Amino acid sequence: MKIRFFLGLFVGMLLGLGTTSMAQNDVYLFSSFRDNGQDGLHLAYSYDGYNWTALKKDSSFLRPTVSKDKLMRDPCILKGPDGYFHMVWTVSWNDLGIGYARSKDLVHWSEQQFIPVMSHEPTALNCWAPEINYDAKTKEYLIYWATTIPDRFASTEGGKGDGKYNHRMYSTTTKDFKTFTPTRLFYDPGFNVIDVSIFQVSKKKYAMIMKDETKNPVKKNLKLALSKHLNSGFSPASEPISKLDWIEGPTVTKIGEDWVVYFDQYTRHKMGALKSKDLKNWVDISEEVHFPKGTRHGTVFKASKADVEFLLKQ
DSSP states (O other), rough: OOHHHHHHHHHHHHHHHHHHHHHOOOEEEEOOOOTTTTTOOOEESSSSBBEEEEEEGGGGGGGOOOOSSSOOOEEEEOOOOOOOOEEEOOOOSOOSEEEEEEEESSBBOOOOEOHHHHHHHHOOOOOEEEEEEEETTTTEEEEEEEEOOTTTTTGGGGSSSSTTOOOEEEEESSSSSSSSSOOOOOOOOOSSSEEEEEEEEEEEEEEEEEEOTTTTTTOOEEEEEESSSSSOOOOOOOOOOSOOOOOEEEEEEEEETTEEEEEEEETTTTTEEEEESSSEEEEEEEOOOOOOOOOOOEEEEEEEEHHHHHHOOO
């Protein structure tokens, strides 16, 4: 009996070690910017999703070259089925397009491309915080961003936002980043909205985290919507998922059984985070996450150990 007991204990320890090893195979990367985004793309890595370390001594991996302002704010990176890391970003505070580039290793990048997604709307004021998802059903990429078009949404005009801004979400799709479908209104929750991030919850369920940009009265918080489809049909926005306001730039990943939402506490000059198992009950874990000083919002995504080992050599 003793032999069986100790044998079982030994096997259990081995299985436990195996489980730990499997968990350690997940390496998280975080794309971000510094200051106004003038020096370009910054990357950090983490093995647990809580403690983040800057790569390349926190210097830029890619300096912006497109648009008159040459900024690289809100960098969103997605690894596509083609093996490329695809990145979109905000190129300017007041331009009618977004930036795009791709890379196999996050070090060597293609020529930067300016995509004039709102050039057909001459009165539009901006294109902010674009994000990108891949739709396996249609085999195309969905790109979405926030834009203000004056006098387009009268119910939230007139001082409810920051000055002249009154955003809604717009989108386009592409299979090759050369041709794009006509831009369309993607999501109108009935309030000033920016910083949308979409993630797949299950085969038939998608979730959207967004920032309610309403300033008067102050909202500046994060809300959630659900859909059965990636590119349409999202529900009305939920109540705020956090008690915090003046936060922005949400990005989401799965750590164990928890959905973790990172966000930028931009008036407090630090990052924060929430976690939930069911997307209904949220716990603030801001004091448990640690990012490099000066980190501004971007995107969390997973990479292989080989990818990270290559980045550590830079």
